[in-house]
Amino acid sequence: MEKQPMTESLTLSSPRSARPGGLREMLAVALPMVASQACETAMMFVDRLFLSRLGTADMSASMAGGLTAFMMMTFFIGLIGYATALVAQYLGAGRKEYCPRVITQALLLALAAYPLILAARPLAHGLFAASGIPPAQLEPQQAYFDILLYGALLTLLRTALAGFFSGIGRTRVIMISTLVAMVVNIAANYVLIFGHLGFPALGIRGAALGTLLAGFCALLVLAGAYWGRSIRREFAVGAALRFDREILGKLLRYGYPAGIELFLNLIAFTLMILLFHGHSPATASAVTIVFNWDMVSFVPLLGIQIGVVSLVGRHLGAGRPDIAQRAARSGLKMALTYSSLILILFVAFPAQLVGFFAPVAADAVYAEAAPLATVMLRLAAFYVLADALMVVFSGVLRGAGDTFWAMCISVAMHWLLLPALYLALKVFHLPPQTAWLALIFLFLSFSAVFYLRYRAGHWKRLRVVGDS
Template identity: 70%
Template sequence: MQTHVTDPSGQGGLREMITLALPMVISHGCETALIFTDRVFLSRLGPVPMSAAMSGGLTAFMMMTFFIGLTGYVTALAAQYLGAGRRDHCALVVSQAALISLLAAPLILAARPLAHAFFRFADLPVEQALQQRVYFDILLYGAVLVLLRSCLSSFFSGIGHTRVVMFSAMTAMLVNVGANYVLIFGRLGVPPLGLRGAAYGTLMGSFCALLVLLATYLGRRNRREYAVLAALRFDRAVMLKLLRFGSPAGVEMFLNLLAFTSMIMLFHAHGLVTAAAVTIVFNWDLVSFVPLLGIQIGVVSLVGRYLGAGRPDIAARATRSGLKMACSYSLVILVLFVSLPAELVAVFEPHQADAIFSQAAPLATGMLRLAAFYVLADAVMLVFSGALRGAGDTFWAMCASVALHWLLVPVLALFLRVLALPPQAAWLALIAFLLIFSGVFYLRYRSGKWKTLAMAGP
């Protein structure tokens, strides 16, 4: 149900932020549970399939990220059109984003050889590289499902109907977990497919989640309220607006994930033990990071809505509310990482004794404890970057984020390949850069320039 606030004193407050963002936090929590469960299941087969799924899955997602970032900007534009009282334009933005998605899917598939070359360049252990390519190839066929989900989820987030997104994500999680259990291990008469089964389960979950979103978007109430059928057309002005403001977000997302994937590859190329340790740590990092994206979407939506209504003061209050919510969650994660790192690592122990895991476990435990230093920095960075994006300050956000990410890649290469330092040293460098990221975005937000930007004009 769409959020309406009748009490002006409550606009942009913590209650409104929780009402809007909590379903998105749950949605991203479901996405986290989906990925996390996949890797826990695969860890039972051994650390190599688990590491291959992480690198292969990241690379497949990276291939889609420009278009996900671009179409994901439907959230901010729909929110501003809603705030400006132009409901029919909310659906027009979705139509343009869906058109982009349908055109993008074959381009992504055509670029598959580039990813294969990337794998060879990374110089991964042979055992992992072979499985990684199989997992990647299967996932890439589901690109159109991911892109269309992004369009529709962003629409519902922008207009405040975040429960729909939550139910869609829950559907994906339940279908994926069930399918993976059957397909990976071979249950109910199905032969065990191992890593392939994990990829097929992910595609099945994504397809079912898309059906939930489509059914709601094309439902009678939504069609009437947002003139959905009349909006099923190309609109040059809206398309240009989406491309103008969404492209920086897409470029940023692609370049950042390319940098992040390169970092993971550098760690994985260090050896199977380091690959297993880093994979375990980043699986838990998903738990700390991905739900915060739900809060960021809430910030983007409310900041965009209130700026569209000409109320930058309430947009600033919404940002503070998002920061309170994000830091509260991150404090819980911080305590877990500091107090129970060994127990968290043990979740990924294989069924049978494994020499690689035995060596990786103490390394992962130390790295996970160090990760507690940056969980609050993640919260700060995501909230303030969300406020900037909601306001339309996307070009600056792109330049700052990309520059900081790509500064880290050569640093890790220097530590791991040139100086041959232990992975703990490279991990400390990564943490230091994340702390810098959060400070840079806070300073940009504090400058106040974002309050003067607007996107939903004629």
């Protein structure tokens, strides 16, 4: 028999005066996650900024290699990451002792996934070889990819433990762990890439090693908080260290669409990047610069999405779809405010943003890439508000358990973009900026689809923790 919802759990870790589902509660949960995602963005941004000082080939190699390494982990990141919604729903239903049980199953999945990820390494090398990447970029790209892939277990374990804290709404712990990672990453990369403090200059390999060291430090922070006395006592963490077939089944049932979605989307996105990179060195450089800034606009929105998933899941678990909808509206206000600022930045200062990535020495490839990147960055302003809509509405659906539908639409979107880009660049031989504009207009249409699914209201009637 299900326990009755606990009303006090609805505002856990939020100010007592905050209106449930209101902007203050959303800010309390989402702002630390926005800060956390901003730190993650800063790490990747600074990596590529440092590497751009070595030349455009290393900068482009870090983007393509890093994306491919992440792509190899994405199914399991999406699957394990659904722990956030499941923990939130158990908390909302007043079953706090089940929250760490979810994390135990997520940790077991992380351990099982690691050898499978490593076994797929040769496939990525084959993809690199077949993509037509210039030799000057190919070797450092493979080296960067290999090092990151060997550290995949750190990413999976971090995802599992972060799911607990985001699910219960104590997202400051995640923010602190990511802040530590950012400081370690920037310092380690400065030392290892350029060879300071007596260390050899390792170039792009140093960037990858610095990323792994940062991930390890972040994992230590999360593990320390999870096993700390307060959490251990409140949630009976020790008693949860056991296999639970029912909870593992829920995690697999509701998490696999998120995993498939993330995996297939990253394959499509990586192939799109490789298509651009195979066009010419200048196009590769321009696209790398644009997507670095696009990452600045998009990744912090994922922090808002985690807040939406957490609060929607919690309030639906407590049987309050009205408050869950209020939380969705609060998340949308945050997302649109942030994206509006990014839109102004992209429209008003594209040349200055591109100039951040100018190599120290004169570079003919950069000289050709900079005007192209400026045009593409200004065009990117068209879809930043659509990003906000799609991130929030897809977060609502995931928090409610409507993960299969969200997967279908998101995957369809990305795999329609891929042939459109192929036709534009390889068949019709359109300029890269024209192909980019076509992608943007296709992307805009899909944000409306997510809104229509949200507006239909099916998600309000779903229950995850109440089924067997």
